[in-house]
Amino acid sequence: ANTFLYGIQADGQMPGDKTIGGGDDAFNTFFSETGAGKHVPRAVFVDLEPTVIDEVRTGTYRQLFHPEQLISGKEDAANNFARGHYTIGKEIVDLCLDRIRKLADNCTGFQGFLVFNAVGGGTGSGLGSLLLEGLSVDYGKKSKLGFTVYPSPQVSTSVVEPYKTP
Known part of the structure; x- marks a missing residue:
């Protein structure tokens, strides 16, 4: 069986012989538990085009994530910051912030965010900065x-x- 962090299986279940989080308090920082005992990462994945997110939706760990945590658009930003920030990204940013808000609202003692992005293309740079602006406001x-x-x-x-770096 495929296992994820903390021994969680690909379907989000914890093997019967494991204690939740292996006795590690950090476990609940990064995972929430559903009523059915499934452990779900506190994460939202976003891309303006669907290919990579669709791989998560159909891949080994497809049962690990709630579908609302996997957000994709229909077209990419074409390696263009302006498209990611002002046009294509602007169409999806409110949905992203709403999904993030749902996760944050379910946290006790919420401290902040870990943000992973690449800045070579238009999505990570343009939409990434737009999302960070929204997180700062909210x-x-x-x-x-x-x-x-x-x-x-x-x-x-x-x-x-290579020319898009600060």
Whole structure:
């Protein structure tokens, strides 16, 4: 059987011989438990185009995530910050913030966010900054710890990608 963090199985269940979180208090920080005993990551995955999110929806860990936590649009930002921030991204940002709000509201002692994004394309840079603006408005001084992947000319998928870094 495939296991995830803390020994959680791919369907979100904990094996019968395991204690929840292995006795680790951090477990409840990153997972919530449903009434059926399923452990669900406190995470929202977002992409403006559906391919990668669809892989999660149909892959090994498809039962681990609630469908509302997997958000995808119909077209990407074409490696363009402006499309990710002002046009395509603007159409999806409120839905993203709403789904994030649902997760945050179910937390006790909510402290902040861990944000993972890449800034080489238009989604991670444009929509990413738009989401961070929304989180700042909605959650003020709550922590927002960012893990950002920067483009490299050696492995770039787009000729303009390395030029978009700050």
